[in-house]
Amino acid sequence: MPRVAYDDMVKFVDEVIKQPGLFDNFDLEPMESYLGRDATPYLDFKKPMALGTYQGYKVKGSDKIEKIGYGELTYMKRAKYNSLNITAGDDYDVPIFACEFDETPKRISITIDFIPIVDIGVYPEYREKYLDPLDSLWRKYRQLPGLTEDGRCLVERRYGPWPWARASMSHYPIDGRVYETEDRQQIVEAVIAYAKVWLGLLEKAEPIKDPEYQKEVETRRKAVQKYYRDLDPGGEVLKKIFGDEGEKLIVSLIF
Amino acid sequence: MKTPYIEKMSEQLNQLSLTQINEYAGNDIRNLADYEKDGTQVKLCVYQADAAEKIAIGSISVDDEVNIGVCTIIPNNNISIPIYVSRWEERQDTITLLVDLMPTVDMIVDEAYRVKYLEPLNESWERFSNLAGIRPEDDNDLRAACSIIYTGACVPIEKDGMRMAALAPHLDYLKKYIAYMTAEKHPIDEAKQREITRRISAVRTLFSTNLENLLGKTAESKLGKEMTALFCKALT
Numbered sequence: 001m002p003r004v005a006y007d008d009m010v011k012f013v014d015e016v017i018k019q020p021g022l023f024d025n026f027d028l029e030p031m032e033s034y035l036g037r038d039a040t041p042y043l044d045f046k047k048p049m050a051l052g053t054y055q056g057y058k059v060k061g062s063d064k065i066e067k068i069g070y071g072e073l074t075y076m077k078r079a080k081y082n083s084l085n086i087t088a089g090d091d092y093d094v095p096i097f098a099c100e101f102d103e104t105p106k107r108i109s110i111t112i113d114f115i116p117i118v119d120i121g122v123y124p125e126y127r128e129k130y131l132d133p134l135d136s137l138w139r140k141y142r143q144l145p146g147l148t149e150d151g152r153c154l155v156e157r158r159y160g161p162w163p164w165a166r167a168s169m170s171h172y173p174i175d176g177r178v179y180e181t182e183d184r185q186q187i188v189e190a191v192i193a194y195a196k197v198w199l200g201l202l203e204k205a206e207p208i209k210d211p212e213y214q215k216e217v218e219t220r221r222k223a224v225q226k227y228y229r230d231l232d233p234g235g236e237v238l239k240k241i242f243g244d245e246g247e248k249l250i251v252s253l254i255f
Numbered sequence: 256m257k258t259p260y261i262e263k264m265s266e267q268l269n270q271l272s273l274t275q276i277n278e279y280a281g282n283d284i285r286n287l288a289d290y291e292k293d294g295t296q297v298k299l300c301v302y303q304a305d306a307a308e309k310i311a312i313g314s315i316s317v318d319d320e321v322n323i324g325v326c327t328i329i330p331n332n333n334i335s336i337p338i339y340v341s342r343w344e345e346r347q348d349t350i351t352l353l354v355d356l357m358p359t360v361d362m363i364v365d366e367a368y369r370v371k372y373l374e375p376l377n378e379s380w381e382r383f384s385n386l387a388g389i390r391p392e393d394d395n396d397l398r399a400a401c402s403i404i405y406t407g408a409c410v411p412i413e414k415d416g417m418r419m420a421a422l423a424p425h426l427d428y429l430k431k432y433i434a435y436m437t438a439e440k441h442p443i444d445e446a447k448q449r450e451i452t453r454r455i456s457a458v459r460t461l462f463s464t465n466l467e468n469l470l471g472k473t474a475e476s477k478l479g480k481e482m483t484a485l486f487c488k489a490l491t
Contacts, residue, residue, distance in 0.1 A: 119361040121400035122457040135395060142391075151411065153390040160381065163374050166403040167363040171395060223364045 002181045003105040010103055010188055012072045012082035013053065020192045022199065023057075023068065031056035031067065037249040042242070050075050050241050056253040063089045064202055069254040073241075079104045081234060084191070085254050086198065091207040093117060093217050095130050095170065096224065097198040099191050100234075106179065107146070109158055110187050112194045113173040117221045118213075120170065127171075133197050134172040141190040146178040164227045228255035258350070258418040260324035260343050260425075261298055261314050267429045268310060268326075271436065273302040279489045287313070287486055294318040295477040301489050306334055306436045311490045314343075317473055321346050325466065325490045326425070328432065329459065332452045334440045335359065337372050337402065339432045340462060341425045344469065348412050350421040353392050354428045355405035357458050359451040362402060369403070376404040376431060383424045387411055397465045400458050463491035 010016075017023070033039050034056055042054040054071040070084040082101040088094035095114035102109040114134065120127050142148065142155045158175045159165040169175070174194075178187050208214045229251045238247040277285050279301050290297040299313035308331050314324040324343035330336045337356035344351040356376065362369045383389070383406045392398040392407040401407075406428075410421040443451070466487045474483045 119364075119454070121358070121361075121461075122454050124396065124457075127396065127399055131399070132395060151388055152384075152386075155391060157384065160384075163369065163377060163403050164363070164366070167369055167373075171391075171398040171401075220361065220364055227363070 001106055001179050004103070004181055004184070005105070006074075006077045009080050010082075010101070010108070010184060012080065012084075012101055013070065015188055016082075016084065016099075016101070016191050016195075017070060020196075022192070022195055026057075026062070026065075026068075027060040028057040028068070029060045031058060031253070034067075034249060034253050037245065037252075039249060039253060042246070042250060042253075047241055054250050054253060064092055064094075064205060065089060067253070071250065071254060075237075081237070083254050084195070086195075087221075087255075088202065088205065090218070091214075092202075092205045093126070093130075093208055093213075094198075094202055094205045096221070097195060099194070101187075101191060103184070108178045108184050108187055109176075110178060110191075111158055111173065111175045112191055113175070114170050114194070114198060115168050115224055116170050117217050117224065119216075119220070130201055131170050131172055133201065134170075134194065137190065137193050137197065138172040138174065141174050141186070141193075144178055144183050144186055144190075145180055146183060147174065147176040162231070162233065164231060168224050168227060225255050257316065257319075257322050258343075258345055258422055260322070260345070260422065261312060263422060263426060264312055264324070264326050264341070264429065265300075267426060267433060268302075268312065270433055271302075271304045271310070273304050273310065276301050276303060279485075282485050282488075284485065284489055287482065287489070290478075293477065297478065297486065299486060299489060304436070306331055306336065306440065308332070313486065313490050315470065315474055315478075315486065317477055321473070323469065326429070327462070327490055328436070329455060330359065330436075332359075332448055332455060333443060335368060335372075335443055335447065335451060336435045336440075337432075338455060338458055339429060340458075341429065342466070342469075343422075343425065345418070349388075349409055350412060350418065351409045352421055352425070353397075353401075353405065353407045354425045355401050356428060356432055357400055357405075358402050359454045359458075360447070361450070361454075372435060373402050373404050376428065379424065379427050379431070380404040380406065383408075383427075386420065386424070387413075387417065394461075394465050394468075397461050400461050459491050463487055466491060 052073040057068040059065045066087040066089045068086050073081045080103045084099045086097040095116045098113050100111045154176050287299040296316040302310040308329045310328045312326040316322040322345040326341040328339035340355050342353045360368050386408050388408045388410040406424045
């Protein structure tokens with residue numbers, strides 16, 4: 001397997017967010033605190049073992065987005081842990097855009113998904129509106145070597161050890177590991193492509209009108225957030241670097 | 256080429272106390288129980304049993320080119336066990352399969368359900384992920400209703416042993432499902448029953464559409480439209 005030098009690893013915030021101009025149409029407002037915790041120490045941090053940034057944003061003049069959270073953490077110049085999540089406002093049923101993108105010299109471990117906030121087994125119109133637009137991208141990118149090996153499609157395997165995480169996913173996740181150097185750029189393209197589809201869906205989203213449906217959306221959104229905030233396996237590393245309070249702030253800013 | 260899908264699955268089902276029914280949704284299904292004509296063979300059995308609204312198992316084999324087998328167990332809506340779904344499409348050089356315990360509730364919100372009925376199959380899910388040709392279910396809508404432990408594959412048949420290897424997850428999941436059926440059931444409240452009823456109905460519609468698409472014109476040209484529709488209806 002090829003190994004990628006630290007300097008050649010993906011610069012996530014630049015390459016995935018800034019250069020493609022993902023949020024150029026939004027008037028972003030940085031969140032200095034979240035859920036009563038100060039977020040400013042994490043905007044540009046340097047610790048003995050890690051450096052990087054965690055940033056949360058609101059969008060000025062829009063209730064369609066509850067928050068945009070992203071982060072890039074470099075661990076001892078050996079590995080990078082990146083994330084980008086976008087959560088729609090409470091009155092909207094748009095899925096949660098979720099991306100975890102971890103890179104080591106050996107591989108990229110990737111999860112990209114639109115986490116549904118209703119039970120997609122029972123809402124065909126939700127699948128059609130918010131998830132089926134991913135069909136062609138999913139079929140294209142799931143074929144990347146690493147996500148497919150020896151005739152076996154390994155999509156959905158990275159989250160294998162965590163049943164709650166698998167239960168949260170849509171039926172179009174890209175979730176696995178990519179090893180070859182040239183395929184790493186393709187997975188960057190996949191993240192950008194998924195994000196652009198999500199932003200297009202947000203544009204068309206209308207506020208929820210049915211109170212019963214809203215209740216279901218709230219219940220599921222809270223359940224998903226609780227799982228990721230309490231049980232995300234990356235949380236232990238964050239605790240070691242930032243302590244309990246820092247970890248709580250970062251995971252809630254992202255999820 | 257034919258793997259004994261019906262025979263092996265029936266061995267498992269026969270552990271239950273089954274009552275065979277000859278009429279389904281107002282239609283006489285005896286014609287389909289053991290039908291053979293012009294190279295087409297059909298088998299269909301529909302049963303009633305404790306804890307199940309319906310147990311159905313059937314197959315259609317056309318010109319020795321394709322053999323499609325299906326087994327479903329639809330639980331009663333006043334108990335909270337999943338739906339057993341097994342689909343088997345055997346050709347000369349491939350077997351395309353899906354087997355799952357499809358949840359009857361929202362499996363992220365209802366953690367207790369997930370832990371009790373789905374997570375115990377994690378070990379099987381991991382083991383069968385080594386099956387050659389493992390892949391996600393291709394039907395988008397049906398995949399959306401699948402659980403976290405479904406096994407889907409298009410197994411290349413390079414040697415005969417692979418046919419039985421492809422059948423193994425169907426039997427393993429069924430064995431575990433039968434244990435759920437026979438275990439003690441706890442009463443559920445009305446709201447949960449409404450949720451279960453809604454999801455059972457959604458899954459049946461999705462699987463019925465999937466099966467109709469799979470059988471398509473091949474079965475219709477052999478059995479006729481009406482008989483094909485009845486076969487699908489009885490199995491879903």
